[in-house]
Amino acid sequence: MPAKLSVNLNAIAMLRNRRDLPWPSLTRLGHIALEAGANGLTVHPRPDQRHIRFSDLPDIRALIDDVFPGREFNIEGYPSEDFLRLVEETQPEQVTLVPDDPAQQTSDHGWPFVEKGDFLKSAVARLKRQGFRVSLFCDPDADQVALRAAKETGADRVELYTGPYGACHDDSEKAAKELERLGKTADTAAGLGLAVNAGHDLTVANLPPLARRIPALAEVSIGHGLTADALEFGMAETVRRFLKACEG
Structure with missing residues (x-):
């Protein structure tokens, strides 16, 4: 089964925040993405609210609940007390x-x-008591000792940081090496019972090799590259392109 696609809205929010205006609309573009087949939406609300604002979260939650039940909301962040309370509210x-x-x-x-x-x-433990699935951001070359420690936290998944892989967009030999690093880490994580997500600088070009190397990849969260493509192809067509890329 192909990896599920979660559309990260941060880059869209950053564009909106250049003016004191309500566009581009996160909920409108989120609606288009979900209607085109995305499995969910991702946000990373930072303390300074430089892209996602705390006030955006109820609107995105309502969009999924009211129009796309069964799709998912993924919130990323550092587990400060303020962040954990925000998550519990949303x-x-x-x-x-x-x-x-x-x-x-x-x-x-x-x-x-x-x-x-x-x-x-x-x-x-606090998040699991609320019934949330928990994923932990993971270096692309994490070893068995590190991944065993990740498993012992009680988390369900790790999300592989694919930035170094994405940075090799103009060097196929280096990209192959980075891909293998990711693959070995995913293999080790899966062997320990951790599901594997991935995200950062993924594109329609580098996503298929990743999907082939990690066939059990559960989810990819994509923002910057997807938003850049949406400026050229439109959000709906871009989501369809990335869904196709998830097939490997």
Whole structure:
């Protein structure tokens, strides 16, 4: 079964926030994406609200509940008390925990699972009590020790950070090496009973090789590349292109 596609709305929100105006509309473009076949929507609300605003979350939750029941809302973020309360108020289907500093422009590394194991256990347990699926952002070359520590937190999944793979868009030899790093990590994670998501700088060009190397890939979360393509092809056609790419 192909990986499910979750459309990350952050880049659209950043464009909206350039003006004190309500467009482009996150819910309208989210509606188009879900209508075209996306499985869900992803947001990463940061403390400074530089793209997704906290006030966006109820509207996206309502869009899924009222118009697309059965689709999923995935919220990413660092598990501060404020973030955890925000998640509990919004009730997403999935929470993806990332080790970001609030000042970071974007997620660029996975958790040090061994060092942060106790911290993550507490956050994961709190989220699981609410019934949320929990995924942990993971480096592309995490070893068995690290992944075992990830499993011991109680998380359901890891999300492979595919940024280094995406950065090789003009170097096929290097891309093949990065792809194999991701594949080996996914194999180890699956062997420990962790499902595998992936995200960061994925495109219609580099997604098929990833899907072939990791046939059990559960979900991809894509924002920047998908939004860039939507400017050229429109959101609906772009979602269909990425869904096709998920097939490998």
